[in-house]
Amino acid sequence: MKLSSRIPFRLALKQTPEQRSSSIDTYQRTMLHSNLLRLVARGGPKRLMSTATKLTTVEVNDKTGIATLTMNRPPVNSQNVQLLEDLQKSITEIENNKSRGLILTSAMSNVFSAGLDIHEMYNTNEERLRIVWTELQNAWIALYGSSLPTAAAINGHAPAGGCLLATACEYRVMVPNCRIGLNETQLGIIAPKWLMSGFLNVLPKRVAERALTQGRMFTTQEAFEVGLVDEIANSKEEALEKCSAFIGSFAKVNSLARGLTKLQFRAENIKEFEKIREKDVANFIALASRPEIQKDMGIYLENLKKKGKK
Numbered sequence: 001m002k003l004s005s006r007i008p009f010r011l012a013l014k015q016t017p018e019q020r021s022s023s024i025d026t027y028q029r030t031m032l033h034s035n036l037l038r039l040v041a042r043g044g045p046k047r048l049m050s051t052a053t054k055l056t057t058v059e060v061n062d063k064t065g066i067a068t069l070t071m072n073r074p075p076v077n078s079q080n081v082q083l084l085e086d087l088q089k090s091i092t093e094i095e096n097n098k099s100r101g102l103i104l105t106s107a108m109s110n111v112f113s114a115g116l117d118i119h120e121m122y123n124t125n126e127e128r129l130r131i132v133w134t135e136l137q138n139a140w141i142a143l144y145g146s147s148l149p150t151a152a153a154i155n156g157h158a159p160a161g162g163c164l165l166a167t168a169c170e171y172r173v174m175v176p177n178c179r180i181g182l183n184e185t186q187l188g189i190i191a192p193k194w195l196m197s198g199f200l201n202v203l204p205k206r207v208a209e210r211a212l213t214q215g216r217m218f219t220t221q222e223a224f225e226v227g228l229v230d231e232i233a234n235s236k237e238e239a240l241e242k243c244s245a246f247i248g249s250f251a252k253v254n255s256l257a258r259g260l261t262k263l264q265f266r267a268e269n270i271k272e273f274e275k276i277r278e279k280d281v282a283n284f285i286a287l288a289s290r291p292e293i294q295k296d297m298g299i300y301l302e303n304l305k306k307k308g309k310k
């Protein structure tokens with residue numbers, strides 16, 4: 001079930017602030033109830049499974065019952081609409097197939113995800129921009145709002161949207177000599193609050209404010225020292241093992257109580273996000289359409305290409 005598709009937000013816009021707040025509470029209750037039903041259903045036997053969409057694969061370990069969701073869009077897992085949609089499909093599938101938890105990782109050898117595909121935002125029309133941003137929002141809320149235990153095996157660089165996905169998870173394990181962070185201010189853009197919320201969940205406010213205003217990309221070691229990642233692993237395999245161990249740490253915890261407790265922690269951010277999501281799409285379209293931003297994107301893409309050829 002897709003959290004994003006159930007929000008009566010268009011209706012809520014026509015209401016008074018009091019009515020709107022009560023609709024959002026209704027949404028929250030519905031969300032908690034739906035997640036509760038899913039958690040109850042998860043009590044049954046495990047299944048062995050390996051499935052694929054166009055750009056993601058899901059493999060469920062038959063011994064642990066943990067699903068590994070792998071992004072596979074060479075060369076850098078940049079997030080185009082297809083990848084964002086496939087992520088949502090795979091998350092929904094994992095939530096429905098009785099998996100015990102979800103590990104997000106990448107099929108690339110040195111990149112977890114390069115963030116949004118800048119080609120998708122360059123020289124395009126408003127409708128495409130709307131789809132890109134809406135699908136980014138949808139993929140984020142599907143992961144952030146999942147009641148399953150989630151972990152990211154960050155086997156490469158994770159700038160911007162890559163960091164967004166990693167920080168939507170509950171636990172992060174990263175391989176050495178890579179970089180992670182929200183570099184938006186370095187690109188001359190302001191990350192909206194929801195995009196920062198996973199980051200703000202895991203870092204002390206002071207560290208987060210400085211990193212976000214600097215657009216800082218942390219090395220693996222720095223990310224570990226500030227708490228942006230929980231563990232360092234020497235290889236992708238080790239990262240996957242550590243993520244499995246994290247998810248395994250809930251084996252003796254009632255999964256319903258666990259999931260609802262997690263969602264209570266995240267409910268405030270989700271509620272805030274639902275209030276502003278349509279305005280946020282409009283803001284993004286306005287920003288990304290600006291001639292100077294389009295010009296900067298063109299230069300940024302050229303520089304990325306030149307760097308690649310060196």
Ligand SMILES: CCCCC/C=C\C/C=C\C=C\CC(=O)SCCNC(=O)CCNC(=O)[C@H](O)C(C)(C)COP(=O)(O)OP(=O)(O)OC[C@H]1O[C@@H](n2cnc3c(N)ncnc32)[C@H](O)[C@@H]1OP(=O)(O)O
Pocket residue numbers: 075076078110111113114115116117118119121157159160161162183184187188189287288293296297300301304305306307308309
């Ligand atoms: C001013 C520019 C942006 C404005 C955006 C405006 C509005 C958007 C509002 C908010 C959006 C925020 C969320 C985002 O996610 S924005 C995306 C930010 N991402 C980045 O800045 C990452 C850029 N990439 C890198 O730093 C490196 O590629 C990376 C460290 C990930 C990997 O390095 P590596 O050396 O392995 O690979 P490269 O040779 O650099 O790249 C290979 C290949 O891939 C292309 N590419 C890389 N990143 C992207 C991307 N995000 N989108 C599209 N294409 C990308 C790169 O150009 C190379 O292509 P080619 O030369 O093989 O053709």
